[in-house]
């Protein structure tokens with residue numbers, strides 16, 4: 001049940017409250033996209049182009065949105081996406097988010113660039129914990145981090161592959177919010193204009209251990225967020241190949257998820273390397289601008305891997321109806337990034353729980369309208385999206401007849417055995 005004390009009926013309300021609370025530079029770092037923000041806008045409009053198909057006079061008095069994901073029962077088809085700056089939304093924001101996720105019975109992904117150590121998260125917010133990995137050119141550092149995550153008890157490794165170079169975010173340069181963080185007249189004034197954030201977030205860090213650090217970086221790279229990391233070249237990500245993924249598969253004994261896949265060919269390669277799952281994602285429109293929306297490429301990708309791996313998606317999910325659309329189009333669950341960050345900025349754990357609660361209520365309402373008792377019943381007949389017709393097997397049905405045609409076509413197509 002969303003928290004009645006937080007005046008937010010939906011995620012956009014939470015976004016506006018977060019905007020008031022957090023300094024502009026930090027808010028824009030979270031909220032905005034890259035370059036001309038074409039991908040960011042399109043992530044939303046792509047969801048809006050897809051329409052729901054209601055089904056009536058079905059007894060839906062007993063509904064559940066629980067699913068089984070990687071052998072575990074989770075209470076909603078949502079996981080919290082990795083986001084490096086949760087610790088700037090709230091004092092120890094990652095912990096707040098992880099606790100909210102554990103209480104809601106959904107997975108939480110801790111980002112490599114977090115400000116809370118993975119061991120602290122595992123000890124204080126035990127739940128379904130995933131660790132997100134940005135690989136470094138010095139593979140030994142990355143492999144040591146993977147081993148650390150295994151020892152800490154994380155049950156899935158999420159390898160992000162779409163951060164080959166940083167996204168071009170010009171507004172961050174303009175407002176001075178860069179990493180490493182540097183002091184300028186503009187951002188000092190920005191912080192002073194947000195006294196509540198200054199005292200309750202920055203002030204609490206200063207009173208305890210000083211400015212936050214990247215607590216999961218290896219000792220030689222661990223630094224306060226104001227300091228340029230020693231050997232910046234060590235953080236570059238542009239020499240990685242599929243062989244690195246294969247090596248991670250050899251080292252990581254649990255669930256392996258590849259995040260940032262946007263084509264069937266790459267999905268099949270990830271499968272071939274032994275990944276259990278992919279996240280169809282354009283990083284929330286933060287990296288390569290002008291990519292297609294993940295929700296638009298999802299059906300073709302889901303068709304290409306079929307039941308052989310678990311398909312997740314993210315980027316632009318703001319409503320329960322978006323979750324339902326993604327599930328109908330082939331995702332097993334979705335990740336949310338900004339929505340729960342807004343919630344965390346508004347009121348820490350309670351705010352993150354509020355965001356999750358909004359999704360829970362909206363998904364439940366959608367399922368009722370669509371005549372679904374469980375999310376397993378969400379299939380392509382429940383959505384209308386003729387623009388996503390690809391003519392390929394499993395393509396979206398415009399009518400039941402189309403579906404029959406595709407079903408027949410399906411039998412004739414051979415997929416490579418991998």
Ligand SMILES: Cc1cc2nc3c(=O)[nH]c(=O)nc-3n(C[C@H](O)[C@H](O)[C@H](O)COP(=O)(O)O)c2cc1C
Pocket residue numbers: 029030031081082083084085111112113132160259281282283284285286314315316317335336337338339
């Ligand atoms: C502020 C911010 C920081 C992020 N940091 C990371 C990160 O460290 N690693 C990663 O794989 N993805 C990161 N992401 C991308 C998210 O994991 C996710 O793909 C994206 O937020 C989904 O889009 P949405 O925000 O529209 O839900 C970040 C996203 C945001 C908004």
